Amino acid sequence: MNAIFTVIFLVSAAALAITAPQNFLPSLLKGGEKALTMAVTLFCIYAVWMGLARLAEKSGLSKAAAKALKPACGKIFKTHNESALESIAMNLSCNLLGIGGAATPYAVKAIGELEKDENTFAQKLLFIINATSVQVVPTTVIALRTGAGSANAADIFLPSLLATAFSTLFAAAIYMAGYKKWRF
Amino acid sequence: MALLIPVLFIAVFGFALFKKVKIYDEFSAGASDALKFVVKLIPCLAAVFMMCELFEVSALSDKLTELLSPVFSFFGIPPELTKLVLIKPFSGSGSLAYLNGIIEKYGADSYIARCASVCFGSSETVFYISAVYFAGLKPKKLAAPIIIVMISAFLTTVLSCFLCRFM
Structure with a gap:
């Protein structure tokens, strides 16, 4: 995953630097924002199922x-x-x-x-x-x-x-x- | 089918009650584990989502999709799934990001989104699993198992797209 992340990140950054450098920072920030929204969704899912799993385990x-x-x-x-x-x-x-x-x-x-x-x-x-x-x-x-x-x-x-x-x-x-x- | 999930919950709650488990305490304890898990996941999600965003905005992802689409179409895999299929073996959070994007873009009940859902659910992050499972043990020859899993994952993707056409 390290190699993939580095390659995709660098190549995309280089491509953006040539075509539209003003979009670089905004897209990184948008990525962070999306990650947080996703984390909230995931917490809701896991809270339900891990709560249930815990009951199954304890009983x-x-x-x-x-x-x-x-x-x-x-x-x-x-x-x-x-x-x-x-x-x-x-x-x-x-x-x-x-x-x-x-x-x-x-x-x-x-x-x-x-x-x-x-x-x-x-x-x-x-x-x-x-x-x-x-x-x-x-x-x-x-x-x-x-x-x-x-x-x-x-x-x-x-x-x-x-x-x-x-x-x-x-x-x-x-x-x-x-x-x-x-x-x- | 919708009935299955409430019935499962009622059965487990009922059994826990019968076994005198403190249901509220334990359920919250489970949810607290979920929180710890998600908090640990956030940094990885952030990094991967930033990468995905750059990849999309720089139009490189469109180029890659264009390049590979003919191959995927030949096997009956919609080109919209190309990126999901490629990233899945490497990263759970990355593929989750793409799955979520597909569901939002095409609508949860579209053929594309249903295909993506089935593909996502029927494969795993092979490289991550192989790293975690065999960490700290004597080196093993894992090439054959990994290749078998990758071939099976590709065939399953083809099968998923086929099944979603009429199921």
């Missing part, structure tokens, strides 16, 4: 969900490491609910646990599952569309579900097949 609902996912996870990730499995299950549950922010710490914990067993297969598989996104409820997108006055903000639910299921299954299947053949 033991998240743990129960994690427990239900554990046996299946053990088979898929080829591991018997209990604490790694619990973190994996929590990571997947958070992802499914569309709270990616809450999912990341669990993934990092699981990967650290798997490092002890030198189970790179499970580490990379977890990375692939997270990097292809596995949301059932695209909370951020729905909230943004509601804010912009959509008539039915949740109508992207079905195409989103199909697309996200495809991306994860496709990538995981290719990786598993590749792992069997070439051990990457």
Whole structure:
């Protein structure tokens, strides 16, 4: 991201310096203003979902969900490491609910646990599952569309579900097949 | 479909009540975590939005879109999504900025905005995730997983645009 930011910033600045230097500072300030508006919108979204997630966590609902996912996870990730499995299950549950922010710490914990067993297969598989996104409820997108006055903000639910299921299954299947053949 | 979200909330609140959780305290504690998270995000958002703004105003973004549009159109991806698709693997806040821009510009219920929403929701910031997940561990060969994820993300974008045509 550092390289991209620097390149795009410098090239755009140079182009503006030639064509319309008086627009340079105003557009930077406008960017800052937009960032703040966006932050307010995001806070509203996360306040709702992280509040709910906290209730689910405190009432033991998240743990129960994690427990239900554990046996299946053990088979898929080829591991018997209990604490790694619990973190994996929590990571997947958070992802499914569309709270990616809450999912990341669990993934990092699981990967650290798997490092002890030198189970790179499970580490990379977890990375692939997270990097292809596995949301059932695209909370951020729905909230943004509601804010912009959509008539039915949740109508992207079905195409989103199909697309996200495809991306994860496709990538995981290719990786598993590749792992069997070439051990990457 | 609209029913799902209130039902989810009622179920979780009901269960928490049953488990004697202090609902107001815990819900606010969750919201407070949200505030901390967003406050941490603001500087990145500011930097990225400034970059996006410069990129737009300098007309470079139009040039890039023009250049890549034929390729994207060939796969059925509307050219308006070019920038979103390109920035998504690198930056969550950057792609969020573009998604928000698309929704505002074309209207939340337009085909373009719906496509953008589905694309945004079905992929992740690959490079950011790979950096965070494997930070501080023994170096791993991540090239193959990253390439697999990128290919899958591109195919998913094509699929999303196709699905949004009739869903």
